[in-house]
Amino acid sequence: MAIQINFFIRVLLGWNLRLAHRVVAVFLRLGLVLALLSTSGCAWLDGYQRQLIYRPTSGVPADFTGLRAGDERYVVSLPGAGAPQHIAIWWLPHATPDAPTLLYLHGTFRNLFENMHKIDALRAAGYSVLAVDYRGWGESSPITPSESTITQDAGMAWAELKKHQPIAKKRVIYGHSMGSGVAVDLASRLNSPMDYGGLVLESAFTNFTDVAHASGWLASLINLFNRERFAALEKIGQVQAPLLMLHGKRDDTVPIHLGERLFAAANSPKQWLAMDNAAHSDLDLVNPALYQATLQDFAASYLAIR
Structure with missing residues (x-):
């Protein structure tokens, strides 16, 4: 100090x-x-910190014109006492019936509506997508989220994905930014290949503490009293599935060295792509051909039924 x-x-x-x-x-x-x-144990401070960290965006944008024909938007009710709550699910099937199915776990701030370009890129790469807005985001119940509620919502979404994709090897867990921490947590509690076939992490980090330190002194100060962790570095060793990690070399939100540390700690088989001229959320826009080809190669290598 x-x-x-x-x-x-x-x-x-x-x-x-x-x-x-x-x-x-x-x-x-x-x-x-x-x-x-x-x-x-001030509840106000805890809630304020979580609101500051996650910055959830609720509601539907005024310019949203709907999903494609054949896509579905629906809600899933969460069990438990108290006021009823739900999560919003998007089921976006690929035109190819036997395409692998990817669980899309987004990061902080932007909800699914604001992540359409990335979801479309994943579909263009050959994946069906089941996407979830955690509580606090989009059309899900409006709460101040926490690591606990987010991981619970991811688990509920995973149960939905299994209904749409019965073949375990064709199930993929994908997480971007904060969603990478959610994805690692979920993957660490499942078994591969019995439960799923692969893990894809984009703009991933080691844990919230390292991100705070990389963000400067104010973030570090706030983090001293923060209970949210998303300790991916502690959990990645429990993941036995094939891993693909992608990171922009110009990422100033999650510095690339944090992604490199997480990748180094992961088990094989694993693939790493560091994209030139890409930042935190634009890898699919900066070089769409490379982005989609990388995801297609991953599917061909590890998700195909032979």
């Missing part, structure tokens, strides 16, 4: 030494308040 304080002071010296110390004092007080609230 002393090193961090000295760093802040050096940065602020360009303003005014007295002002620098005042600003640092304010942040120290803020940290103390956060610590006290956190240790006292």
